[in-house]
Amino acid sequence: MDDAAPKFIDTPGGARLAYHFTEGDGPTVVFLSGFASNMSGTKALHLERWAADKGRAYLRLDYQGHGDSSGRFEDGSIGIWAQDAMDVIERVTRGPVLLVGSSMGAWIMLLAARRLGARVRALVGISSAPDFTEELIHAQLTGPQKAELNKAGRLERASEYDQGPNVVTLRMLEDGREHLLLGEMIPVECPVRLIHGLRDRDVPWEISLRLCDRLDAEDVQVTLVKDGDHRLAEPANLNLLVSVLDNVLSASADNG
Secondary structure (H helix, E strand, C coil): CCCCCCEEEECCCCCEEEEEEECCEEEEEEEECCCCCCCCCHHHHHHHHHHHHHCEEEEEECCCCCCCCCCCHHHCCHHHHHHHHHHHHHHHCCCCEEEEEECHHHHHHHHHHHHHHHHEEEEEEECCCCCHHHHHHHHHCCHHHHHHHHHHCEEEECCCCCCCCEEEEHHHHHHHHCCCCCCCCECCCCCEEEEEECCCCCCCCHHHHHHHHHECCCCEEEEEECCCCCCCCCHHHHHHHHHHHHHHHHHHHHCC
16 A cells, blocks of 8 residues: 555645555544654554444654654654654644554653544554653663763664664654653553563563553553564564554444
């Protein structure tokens, strides 16, 4: 399905954001990708096929500096990418939504949910990584790395998933501190499902348990996958994701 050309919206800030939208019944399932990832990943496309088979509305999108959207990755930040998600969701969708966030996308998902309010029918986090700029990047930098970051304003870090390094900027870390969530209760009351692999080497699975504890919602379930890695993109993992979505959507429909 990814051979179709994306559509675009232009934002008030001058960005051109790419997206794919599948028409269907609501609530619209929205996939939010991770750090330096894009809307053409395995999970995003698998969910698009699932949505088409189910006749369900589905949206996937690229933030600025990701995939087919405009801009440079290193000019981005959590606040910018969260606004990108909001811009596309509000422009393209109507009515209730179900947000699915992968890794950093789960942080974006939570920030968007607070702004979308009653429109959000449920949330599904995959290898959720809220606050990762502070806890998983800044806290793990060495003294020389911090000095380089403060001097140059940017730092290149090796990536297991990309041929080139990931760029972390001082602005990105400072902006991340403005959007931290795990230090207080998170005002989200819809059903939440969190899936995390016990073999995740990038985002500790304990973060999903901490997130569960911080959510105001009572209907929160955490599924731990013993042999699951960070991506959770193996066939069995994709089947689990679809099963979780089917179940939460069915429960949502039963509750009106």
